[in-house]
Amino acid sequence: MSETHAQTVPFVRDTMLPPADPPVREAGAVRWLRENLFSGPLNTILTLLGGLIVWFLVSHFWDWFAHSVWNANSLAECRQIIAETWGEGARGACWAVIRERWNQYVYGFYPVELYWRPTMTFGLLFVALAPVLFSESVWIRRVVLVITTVLTLWLMVALGAPAAWLVFAAVVLVGAILISERHPAWLLVFSILYPLLGVWLLWGGSAWGPIMVLVGPVLGWIAWRLLGRVSSLIATIVALIVPLVWWIVFAGDAARDAESLVSLAIPAVDSDRFGGFLLSITIGVAGIAMSLPLGIVLALARRSDMFLVKTLAVIFIEFIRGVPLIALLFVASLLLNYFLPPGTTFDIILRVIIMVTLFSAAYMAEVIRGGLAALPRGQYEAADALGLDYWKAQRLIVLPQALKISIPGIVSTFIGMFKDTTLVTFVGLYDPLKSMSDAVRASTSWKGIYWEPYIFVGFIFFLICFCMSRYSMYLERRLHRDHR
Amino acid sequence: MQVSDEVAIDIRNMNKWYGNFHVLRDIDLTVHRGERIVIAGPSGSGKSTLIRCINRLEEHQSGHIVVDGIELTNDIKNIDKVRSEVGMVFQHFNLFPHLTVLENCTLAPIWVRKVPRKQAEATAMKFLEKVKIPEQAGKYPGQLSGGQQQRVAIARSLCMQPKIMLFDEPTSALDPEMIKEVLDTMIELAEEGMTMLCVTHEMGFAQAVANRVIFMDQGQIVEQNEPREFFNNPKSERTKLFLSQILGH
Amino acid sequence: MQVSDEVAIDIRNMNKWYGNFHVLRDIDLTVHRGERIVIAGPSGSGKSTLIRCINRLEEHQSGHIVVDGIELTNDIKNIDKVRSEVGMVFQHFNLFPHLTVLENCTLAPIWVRKVPRKQAEATAMKFLEKVKIPEQAGKYPGQLSGGQQQRVAIARSLCMQPKIMLFDEPTSALDPEMIKEVLDTMIELAEEGMTMLCVTHEMGFAQAVANRVIFMDQGQIVEQNEPREFFNNPKSERTKLFLSQILGH
Amino acid sequence: DTLADVKARGELNCGVNTGLVGFAAPDANGNWTGFDVDICKAVAAAVLGDPAKVKYVPTTGQTRFTALSSGEVDLLARNSTWTFSRDTDLKLDFIGVNYYDGQGFMVRKDLGVTSAKELDGATVCIQTGTTTELNLADYFKANNMTYQPVNIDSNAEGEQQYMAGACDAYTTDASGLAATRAAFADPENHIILPEIISKEPLGPAVRHGDNNWGDIVRWTLYALVAAEEYGITSKNIEELAKSSQNPEVQRLLGVTDDLGAMIGLDKDWAKRAILASGNYGEIFAANIGEQTPIGLARGLNAQWTQGGLMYAMPFR
Amino acid sequence: MTDLSVPATTPFRPSMLIYDRRYRSMTFQVIVFILVMALAWWLVNNTIRNLAALGKDFNFGFLWQRAGYDIPQTPIPYTSNDTHLRAAAVGLLNTLIVSILGCIAATVVGIIAGVARLSKNWLIARLMTVYVEAFRNVPLLLWILIVFAIFTEVMPPPNAFRGENPTASMILFDNVALTNRYTAIPTLGMTNDPGSLDLGARITISWATLAFAVVLVAGWIARRMIGAWAQQIQDRTGSRPTTWWMSLGVMTVPSLLLIWYFGLHLIPPTLKGFNFTGGLNVQNGLVALWLALTLYTGAFIAEIVRAGILAVSRGQSEAAFALGLRPGRTMNLVILPQALRVIIPPLISQYLNLTKNSSLAIAVGYMDIKGTLGGTTLNQTGRELEAIVLMMGVYLVLSLSISAGMNLFNARVKLKER
Numbered sequence A: 001m002s003e004t005h006a007q008t009v010p011f012v013r014d015t016m017l018p019p020a021d022p023p024v025r026e027a028g029a030v031r032w033l034r035e036n037l038f039s040g041p042l043n044t045i046l047t048l049l050g051g052l053i054v055w056f057l058v059s060h061f062w063d064w065f066a067h068s069v070w071n072a073n074s075l076a077e078c079r080q081i082i083a084e085t086w087g088e089g090a091r092g093a094c095w096a097v098i099r100e101r102w103n104q105y106v107y108g109f110y111p112v113e114l115y116w117r118p119t120m121t122f123g124l125l126f127v128a129l130a131p132v133l134f135s136e137s138v139w140i141r142r143v144v145l146v147i148t149t150v151l152t153l154w155l156m157v158a159l160g161a162p163a164a165w166l167v168f169a170a171v172v173l174v175g176a177i178l179i180s181e182r183h184p185a186w187l188l189v190f191s192i193l194y195p196l197l198g199v200w201l202l203w204g205g206s207a208w209g210p211i212m213v214l215v216g217p218v219l220g221w222i223a224w225r226l227l228g229r230v231s232s233l234i235a236t237i238v239a240l241i242v243p244l245v246w247w248i249v250f251a252g253d254a255a256r257d258a259e260s261l262v263s264l265a266i267p268a269v270d271s272d273r274f275g276g277f278l279l280s281i282t283i284g285v286a287g288i289a290m291s292l293p294l295g296i297v298l299a300l301a302r303r304s305d306m307f308l309v310k311t312l313a314v315i316f317i318e319f320i321r322g323v324p325l326i327a328l329l330f331v332a333s334l335l336l337n338y339f340l341p342p343g344t345t346f347d348i349i350l351r352v353i354i355m356v357t358l359f360s361a362a363y364m365a366e367v368i369r370g371g372l373a374a375l376p377r378g379q380y381e382a383a384d385a386l387g388l389d390y391w392k393a394q395r396l397i398v399l400p401q402a403l404k405i406s407i408p409g410i411v412s413t414f415i416g417m418f419k420d421t422t423l424v425t426f427v428g429l430y431d432p433l434k435s436m437s438d439a440v441r442a443s444t445s446w447k448g449i450y451w452e453p454y455i456f457v458g459f460i461f462f463l464i465c466f467c468m469s470r471y472s473m474y475l476e477r478r479l480h481r482d483h484r
Numbered sequence B, C: 001m002q003v004s005d006e007v008a009i010d011i012r013n014m015n016k017w018y019g020n021f022h023v024l025r026d027i028d029l030t031v032h033r034g035e036r037i038v039i040a041g042p043s044g045s046g047k048s049t050l051i052r053c054i055n056r057l058e059e060h061q062s063g064h065i066v067v068d069g070i071e072l073t074n075d076i077k078n079i080d081k082v083r084s085e086v087g088m089v090f091q092h093f094n095l096f097p098h099l100t101v102l103e104n105c106t107l108a109p110i111w112v113r114k115v116p117r118k119q120a121e122a123t124a125m126k127f128l129e130k131v132k133i134p135e136q137a138g139k140y141p142g143q144l145s146g147g148q149q150q151r152v153a154i155a156r157s158l159c160m161q162p163k164i165m166l167f168d169e170p171t172s173a174l175d176p177e178m179i180k181e182v183l184d185t186m187i188e189l190a191e192e193g194m195t196m197l198c199v200t201h202e203m204g205f206a207q208a209v210a211n212r213v214i215f216m217d218q219g220q221i222v223e224q225n226e227p228r229e230f231f232n233n234p235k236s237e238r239t240k241l242f243l244s245q246i247l248g249h
Numbered sequence D: 001d002t003l004a005d006v007k008a009r010g011e012l013n014c015g016v017n018t019g020l021v022g023f024a025a026p027d028a029n030g031n032w033t034g035f036d037v038d039i040c041k042a043v044a045a046a047v048l049g050d051p052a053k054v055k056y057v058p059t060t061g062q063t064r065f066t067a068l069s070s071g072e073v074d075l076l077a078r079n080s081t082w083t084f085s086r087d088t089d090l091k092l093d094f095i096g097v098n099y100y101d102g103q104g105f106m107v108r109k110d111l112g113v114t115s116a117k118e119l120d121g122a123t124v125c126i127q128t129g130t131t132t133e134l135n136l137a138d139y140f141k142a143n144n145m146t147y148q149p150v151n152i153d154s155n156a157e158g159e160q161q162y163m164a165g166a167c168d169a170y171t172t173d174a175s176g177l178a179a180t181r182a183a184f185a186d187p188e189n190h191i192i193l194p195e196i197i198s199k200e201p202l203g204p205a206v207r208h209g210d211n212n213w214g215d216i217v218r219w220t221l222y223a224l225v226a227a228e229e230y231g232i233t234s235k236n237i238e239e240l241a242k243s244s245q246n247p248e249v250q251r252l253l254g255v256t257d258d259l260g261a262m263i264g265l266d267k268d269w270a271k272r273a274i275l276a277s278g279n280y281g282e283i284f285a286a287n288i289g290e291q292t293p294i295g296l297a298r299g300l301n302a303q304w305t306q307g308g309l310m311y312a313m314p315f316r
Numbered sequence E: 001m002t003d004l005s006v007p008a009t010t011p012f013r014p015s016m017l018i019y020d021r022r023y024r025s026m027t028f029q030v031i032v033f034i035l036v037m038a039l040a041w042w043l044v045n046n047t048i049r050n051l052a053a054l055g056k057d058f059n060f061g062f063l064w065q066r067a068g069y070d071i072p073q074t075p076i077p078y079t080s081n082d083t084h085l086r087a088a089a090v091g092l093l094n095t096l097i098v099s100i101l102g103c104i105a106a107t108v109v110g111i112i113a114g115v116a117r118l119s120k121n122w123l124i125a126r127l128m129t130v131y132v133e134a135f136r137n138v139p140l141l142l143w144i145l146i147v148f149a150i151f152t153e154v155m156p157p158p159n160a161f162r163g164e165n166p167t168a169s170m171i172l173f174d175n176v177a178l179t180n181r182y183t184a185i186p187t188l189g190m191t192n193d194p195g196s197l198d199l200g201a202r203i204t205i206s207w208a209t210l211a212f213a214v215v216l217v218a219g220w221i222a223r224r225m226i227g228a229w230a231q232q233i234q235d236r237t238g239s240r241p242t243t244w245w246m247s248l249g250v251m252t253v254p255s256l257l258l259i260w261y262f263g264l265h266l267i268p269p270t271l272k273g274f275n276f277t278g279g280l281n282v283q284n285g286l287v288a289l290w291l292a293l294t295l296y297t298g299a300f301i302a303e304i305v306r307a308g309i310l311a312v313s314r315g316q317s318e319a320a321f322a323l324g325l326r327p328g329r330t331m332n333l334v335i336l337p338q339a340l341r342v343i344i345p346p347l348i349s350q351y352l353n354l355t356k357n358s359s360l361a362i363a364v365g366y367m368d369i370k371g372t373l374g375g376t377t378l379n380q381t382g383r384e385l386e387a388i389v390l391m392m393g394v395y396l397v398l399s400l401s402i403s404a405g406m407n408l409f410n411a412r413v414k415l416k417e418r
């Protein structure tokens, strides 16, 4: 090695040095331990403290988990088995209650022979979500759809679905896989139809109801096309009014008449049969599906430069965000009937869904507002300069981008809302957590069982919410990468 | 490069304020069909504001702006008409990142002009070829270089087949290597006789294609002249100062 | 531009690893008081890592680094001493956005050197004047242009009255117009005889002020020479390749 | 008009408890059973001809009266106490009493307490929003004692608290206490104190103002009670309808007079009501009687002829 | 300024209501206004008709009627003879108590967990991740029920403390008893009681409390003054005098003197009859709710804190190190002031959530405003419309005041930019 002195010798290296290995104490497990657990006195103390916590938790709960009983008909029997197997005074978990009542936790009081219907509805939900949530990568979409298809069909067979329905489900699912390979955007049509299909499958009854609901927008669209040539304003107004008139005045009778001509009915299931995770997911999904458009409208209104519109949006959003959901649920169960014309009553689940929708719409509006604000001004200006009007600019330029940015926020709103569906217990609905567990405990054989139902329900919630939050984090990272 | 007698843009006595700040003062400007005008001036002198008034991205508060025979008032129909006659290219391109290049170009023809998709795509390809990037049609803007993006932005404006094109510093956000390709495209456009108003500091470009250079300062048109005269023989002190700054740099 | 015989920085046989990756290999380097050294080299060659080792923002794993007579070991006191003798300017300025320009400059003198506030402010103003932005003292960094921010960063380092200044690509995050003002400030500093180590690709700057150019590749010093020789008559193949790339551009 | 609504709907909306064993609770399949539930069935049978045409609306202590007044349910059969203010201010009409109850206390045997008077300073578990809450406050005040309430919101919760020893005493209607105690693994370790601190007449309620509907529910209940009095059971009813010479029985079963027409129903309404789940005695025995795990004695709820308070008004 | 008028060439035409930008937004707003008013009228009209049909009225008179029920935990004196209004006030205070305690504890837990999650210590970082994910992804109601269940199932009943060989014993020098009903803690007694100040409505404040409050506030002000004085010295001479002992002195000595003067001492709870008396019995409902809210919200705050610290770029601390600042100083002078700007707004909205979530008190029988006004009172009086409107109003006022505070803060600390 030469002495490198500026004033004297210029230095040129002739042979490059190869990379050497780091000193031993810098490598291997020893280093890992030293760096990650014992890199200083404070860290050592923390490590010991952490170890202590882990040991405490494990030592207190391990035997309880280890002594699990899966087969028993009552708590007493469970305890007996535990005492016999692990000795008198041993503690143990009695998962037998889950084994015996799992169907209630999942399906509530839904008729057993119709379990396949919610299952199928849930499976199709993933198809409906595919073009929205899984649009990021073909690979993910493929995996999700294939797994959904296999699971759904298998469960439907296991639950004894009629052959015709199996064929129907298979066609839809396999069709979705094929379509999503080529034209994922086409699946959006299914996403739009899905709410009606879902409602029909869950509640049953005549298919003509949903079909007639669908006819409304179709009529509106026809009117819009016909009048579009005359004046776009009139066309828009008429296109909005026609469906309303149709729904209010004609749809009911039309559905009844059509049903009497050609019956498309499947067995109806009343709302009071909904419970458990079926109820949670129904409320959650319905809430999110309806709160998204409402949230968009509110967000746009809040960003509008029209004073009155903006003020109304702010009042609504701040009001909803200022009161607890449970108070709104009580409004749904106690007050909503005051606000409607005398004599109207409607389904408590529907009322709860309305309130949950309003609630999450306010949060959704804030999330979407963030997405809108993140959009550079230039996008609006470019749209203006091209001659797009307000609504076209929103629909074609602004919202597609803003919604994509907001997906993580939307998902976390949904997680929050899904967790909050447990609160419906306070208005007498059978949520999986409290009401269902109380109902199970009300039976003589399972009186006194406490932890197992909670842990089970908590675990399921964790699983669903954790997967969703991880997925949205993945999306967020992807978006960050793409925007660079 | 023929300039007709027809008036494309007629601005009279136009004033604009931002709050209490008087950005544009008594602007009078007539642009003939086929004219190519370069607007120069120091930062903050109101150049952008002026051309943004022409397609009503900004509202003027007094005076008249008549574009292609249509007066810009608060009437939405007029505004829409003017906007579909006037194309605009921004400094930061403002392409729509969620749409492919082709979709960027067909969006407005389809939704504003109600052109059938097939036809819109054909037109778009034609203009993409003109700006020399037909092979990028299926890509997303994020996958292109700055120069390519700006050329897409030009093609997107052209797809609406505007009678007038406005450029707001189209090359100032670009790396030096890319400036040339955009300027070439613009020169080509100019040669075809497009009416153009261009805010730019590229004096080479001004000398090559402009019929007229307008110099603005403090919201006013300080000097206008044909390019040769303007550069070699500026009249006002401000213009001289300005030219010494940007050319000497 | 006098270079004394006193040694300011003495690096011997220094090695550094990131995990198993050998970033710096057997570095030997002696810097004399008043020397101005420019470090060049391809991306990832370890230039930043080298100068960050000098004020112990990175830890070296073997060999010795002696700065101003103080050897850098794990001794916190030594590290503190060295850091208050060595100023550093980063590529991304790293000004504190919640403090005004003046507060940015007085923070370290007050809390590290225990200088009375009045006096610290006076010194700060002196250096702000030197970098030609005394009038911005009351503003927040977010309100300044990039060039101004980098000059504040330089002033902030100078306020600690360091004996040695390290620069890590101080101009590479700047717009072209602003590069000049920062380079001017640095040249002025150099003329006052400050000992400087500067990672930069501004070859004009290197030729103007450096006593020595060091070329690094793959964590090693490949060549060093006085600037004229270095640019006109590079010895190693790698240097030639590198120079052809950055100069031919 | 509730009757017309129910008929048009083809279904009776009946408000019940969310889960109180013996009175109203869904089983594992969601089928509702219980003492209150059988009232719903009887009314549905009388009005619609089919005891299965009931939609059970589970109501909490909070939501029950609103559910009725808002029209969400046609009939509230949810062990609710008949009180003055509820009958008047809350705009309900209680149409009778199907269970005479009273509030009591349950304590652990090893506490060594034999009378409620000894509960000074005790912690008492109580369901919120019930009359028991008010009775409890009044009782301790009247006896110059103090207590610490633990407010819980469902029966299951209350049992849990009591079993864990989080309260010394659990108070609710005596019938509920018996049901709760019966379901314990160790009923012998718990006693129900002798004091009954209030009258708790539990009965079905309907909306105020629709008298005809009130009549239908009221007389359906009486029909069940009267059936027991006259020995009409679900087994012998067909036979009695043909053979009984008792004119009251004949009127009740629609053999002679058409009482049903007077309340807007057909002749056989009472017969169907009784057939739904039997007469009052049968319902009692099947759901909460001594043969069931709940094991309540008839006590006050015996027929008046047996020394109880069950007294059906004459069918004439 | 000069003439801002519109060119006079366009006289008003009705079609301008739709096609003129200025008029169009007015037209639209007028239509929206009419629709909203119609909706409001419809709702109000329906309500009036419904109330009439039920023979009810809209009347808050019930608030002055006798409540008739008891409340386990009353921060102000309350018996069943008091009015529903007072019961509601007790509920509101209970809501405030659990919310404030929860916010404080959740902040502490959240900061610790958030910082620990960034720790270089692998084990600690993993543990905190597990904690955060577990609490964020499971409904709050479940945590409340589980924590409550742990208290009722695991803690001993009071009579386990009784007898010759009690199975349970008090902790902290026989001052605190953890039972499955409540946590019995000592109260403070005074040998030299100065009496108390009557605020009316049977609410009293002990003069001693007031004295302590005054002394503490004065101590705090004095501390600030010492700080300012030290700063002055530092500004003048450059070195900062050590002041911690002075600060400690002014903060504690006067209070210690007061304690001595009033003869303040602890009165530990004693087991008498069924329960502990003499001390203060903090209901498990409150403790469970508080703990669950703390842990749940803490998990969210941990994420906020983590994000806030990560948002301050590494370059900031490197720049500070390069200037010779020590890590502690760097944290105080550079990292925290910047992180706080990022942390505070979402932190406040977590406070808001916590306050609203405290309405789940209903699940553990803790009588907050939802339990009194929106629960028992509503139920006993049948005034659901009035009670719920009033309750929502209370929550709204709480939320709005919290977010008003947030906006004020935000406006103050916003970073100045170009």
Ligand SMILES: Nc1ncnc2c1ncn2[C@@H]1O[C@H](COP(=O)(O)OP(=O)(O)OP(=O)(O)O)[C@@H](O)[C@H]1O
Pocket: B018, B021, B023, B041, B042, B043, B044, B045, B046, B047, B048, B049, B050
């Ligand atoms: N929305 C606005 N509100 C208030 N002032 C504005 C607004 N937009 C621009 N200005 C001000 O109006 C003046 C003219 O702005 P303009 O953008 O037209 O200048 P310019 O000549 O285009 O400058 P540059 O060369 O920097 O783009 C500037 O002083 C600017 O600060």
Ligand SMILES: Nc1ncnc2c1ncn2[C@@H]1O[C@H](COP(=O)(O)OP(=O)(O)OP(=O)(O)O)[C@@H](O)[C@H]1O
Pocket: C018, C021, C023, C041, C042, C043, C044, C045, C046, C047, C048, C049, C050
């Ligand atoms: N914290 C780190 N952990 C692991 N590897 C690192 C880290 N920092 C830098 N490296 C690697 O060390 C090598 C040298 O990095 P260094 O930043 O010193 O290069 P450089 O010469 O300054 O390059 P540039 O011109 O891009 O700034 C690079 O390969 C880099 O990827």
Ligand SMILES: [Mg+2]
Pocket: B047, B048, B049, B169
């Ligand atoms: Mg501009």
Ligand SMILES: [Mg+2]
Pocket: C047, C048, C049, C168, C169
């Ligand atoms: Mg570098």
